[in-house]
Amino acid sequence: MVCNSTIPHGLASYGYDDEGVPARPVDLIKDGVLVNYLSSRETAARIGKESTAAMRANSWVNVPIVRIANINLIPGEKSFNQLLSEIDDGIYMDTVKSWSIDDERRYFQFGCEIGWLIQGGKLTTPIKNPTYSGCTVDFWNRCSGIAGADSYRVWGTPNCGKGQPGQNARTGQGAAPARFDQVDIGGRS
Numbered sequence: 001m002v003c004n005s006t007i008p009h010g011l012a013s014y015g016y017d018d019e020g021v022p023a024r025p026v027d028l029i030k031d032g033v034l035v036n037y038l039s040s041r042e043t044a045a046r047i048g049k050e051s052t053a054a055m056r057a058n059s060w061v062n063v064p065i066v067r068i069a070n071i072n073l074i075p076g077e078k079s080f081n082q083l084l085s086e087i088d089d090g091i092y093m094d095t096v097k098s099w100s101i102d103d104e105r106r107y108f109q110f111g112c113e114i115g116w117l118i119q120g121g122k123l124t125t126p127i128k129n130p131t132y133s134g135c136t137v138d139f140w141n142r143c144s145g146i147a148g149a150d151s152y153r154v155w156g157t158p159n160c161g162k163g164q165p166g167q168n169a170r171t172g173q174g175a176a177p178a179r180f181d182q183v184d185i186g187g188r189s
Contacts, residue, residue: 001029002072003038003052010070010172011156018064021053028071032141040066058167065163070154070172076146080177083145085121091185092116092123092177093130109133131186142183147176 005014005023016022019041028036037047040055043066057064076083084092098111115130116123154174161168 005069011170012069012172017053017055019055021051023053026052068171072174075149075152075176080147080151090118145179151176
């Protein structure tokens with residue numbers, strides 16, 4: 001998992017944060033281990049690291065705060081079809097339309113617009129409004145495959161709200177389709 005505010009076409013792409021720190025790719029999770037945090041000059045100094053250039057404000061009248069920028073799940077080596085062919089029974093979910101995350105960021109639920117049953121490594125029956133939910137750490141520990149760079153896309157959220165008083169900011173999320181095993185799912189066919 002990498003924070004990269006220099007990635008082309010990311011909603012949260014910029015050259016410098018609001019403290020003047022140059023944006024650059026920064027590992028956040030490497031080989032399954034948390035290695036860094038999004039930070040400002042002040043918060044980075046507290047943990048003995050360099051700023052990750054994440055200090056941002058939505059306008060000149062607001063105080064900058066540490067904000068999510070472009071967070072990217074690095075692509076794997078397999079094509080989407082290879083990843084799909086390894087699934088006997090599952091659901092492929094597409095286009096997130098709703099999300100709910102608790103205040104501690106421990107538990108979540110996401111809803112998608114559409115999904116397809118996967119049977120014998122092939123997409124079959126469409127499913128309306130599929131959902132998935134779980135505990136964040138357990139969920140990420142169940143990631144068993146990520147499609148390659150040819151399937152990688154950067155998406156975004158134009159209005160992520162945080163702070164007191166409230167501020168909206170753009171965030172980016174880059175990923176290729178990924179496979180997760182033993183996840184709680186729901187939906188209608």
